[in-house]
Amino acid sequence: MGPMYKGQSNKLNPCDDIRHRRIWSKSKWCGSLPRVLVIGPQKTGSTALYSFLAMHPALVPNLPSPTTYEELQFFNNNNYLKGLDWYLNFFPANLSNSSQMAFEKSATYFDAELAPRRAHALLPTAKIIAILISPSKRAYSWYQHIRSHGDPVARNYSFHTIITANDSAPKPLKDLRNRCLNPGKYSHHLERWVSEFGAHQLHVVDGAALRAQPAAALHALQKFLKLSPHIDYNNLLKYDAKKGFFCQVTSGEKTKCLGKSKGRIYPPMEERSAKFLKRYYTPHNAALSKLLVRLGRPVPPWLKDELSNG
Numbered sequence: 431m432g433p434m435y436k437g438q439s440n441k442l443n444p445c446d447d448i449r450h451r452r453i454w455s456k457s458k459w460c461g462s463l464p465r466v467l468v469i470g471p472q473k474t475g476s477t478a479l480y481s482f483l484a485m486h487p488a489l490v491p492n493l494p495s496p497t498t499y500e501e502l503q504f505f506n507n508n509n510y511l512k513g514l515d516w517y518l519n520f521f522p523a524n525l526s527n528s529s530q531m532a533f534e535k536s537a538t539y540f541d542a543e544l545a546p547r548r549a550h551a552l553l554p555t556a557k558i559i560a561i562l563i564s565p566s567k568r569a570y571s572w573y574q575h576i577r578s579h580g581d582p583v584a585r586n587y588s589f590h591t592i593i594t595a596n597d598s599a600p601k602p603l604k605d606l607r608n609r610c611l612n613p614g615k616y617s618h619h620l621e622r623w624v625s626e627f628g629a630h631q632l633h634v635v636d637g638a639a640l641r642a643q644p645a646a647a648l649h650a651l652q653k654f655l656k657l658s659p660h661i662d663y664n665n666l667l668k669y670d671a672k673k674g675f676f677c678q679v680t681s682g683e684k685t686k687c688l689g690k691s692k693g694r695i696y697p698p699m700e701e702r703s704a705k706f707l708k709r710y711y712t713p714h715n716a717a718l719s720k721l722l723v724r725l726g727r728p729v730p731p732w733l734k735d736e737l738s739n740g
């Protein structure tokens with residue numbers, strides 16, 4: 431089965447078509463599609479959120495992909511051309527009458543141009559979860575991420591050189607600057623998700639709050655998802671002083687934390703880069719604040735902070 435969304439006016443959902451449903455295989459069917467999508471963006475704590483949600487008895491994560499690990503990256507890239515059959519392979523078929531819901535997290539969905547339309551074409555009733563931290567911190571964390579993955583441009587240029595590259599800079603530098611900075615224009619991307627799914631299907635997690643007090647953030651998220659049972663994450667997560675983050679309680683005093691690539695150790699951002707980014711993101715942060723107020727959502731403390739004059 432081919433792609434479900436090809437152009438502006440061509441939304442085609444095989445799950446809505448009785449002729450498709452009649453010939454559907456027993457082991458793969460639309461009922462196992464995810465009902466919750468965590469869309470990122472990258473470097474906001476999306477893996478922590480994914481692993482915490484996977485602990486919930488009412489939620490079932492996707493099976494891992496051999497190439498992109500826990501992320502399927504279906505709606506944002508060429509995996510989409512592999513079609514619905516490919517996507518369904520990653521979700522257990524036996525969720526039929528159970529109260530469990532499948533979910534998926536791909537942090538690359540957030541800022542991908544086609545992802546909201548494609549996701550909506552297939553999953554019109556899905557709940558969409560975005561997770562946001564200070565866009566400046568996100569950009570710096572992303573730079574550290576691709577640098578440690580050996581990206582040659584990130585290895586050859588400092589963070590400051592990349593974020594301040596102007597339009598006469600060499601193309602690889604400009605491309606990296608865009609990939610580093612564009613996802614942080616949060617309001618622009620969120621508006622696209624809101625216009626496809628409507629505000630009532632979207633929840634914004636404050637990534638700083640999830641990091642500092644995960645149980646409270648997960649309490650609000652469970653309410654939004656109307657999960658049953660409602661569980662108390664205070665009993666399931668514990669701050670691990672060695673890791674410097676909350677981790678999953680395994681047995682007794684023991685914890686299981688995310689791997690080394692989540693919570694990397696690197697020097698603090700240079701003051702001049704922080705200043706540059708604060709100014710760069712001001713119009714985008716102001717638009718985000720306005721959008722959250724319009725949607726009746728709380729404005730995170732870090733956003734108020736970024737918009738202050740200090």
Ligand SMILES: Nc1ncnc2c1ncn2[C@@H]1O[C@H](COP(=O)(O)OS(=O)(=O)O)[C@@H](OP(=O)(O)O)[C@H]1O
Nearest residue numbers: 472473474475476477478537571675676692693694
């Ligand atoms: N509990 C817990 N454990 C580990 N890490 C945590 C946690 N909560 C939030 N974070 C922050 O998550 C940052 C990585 O974000 P993502 O998981 O979204 O990155 S990725 O896009 O999936 O690569 C990662 O960024 P870096 O600190 O730059 O490594 C962390 O700061």
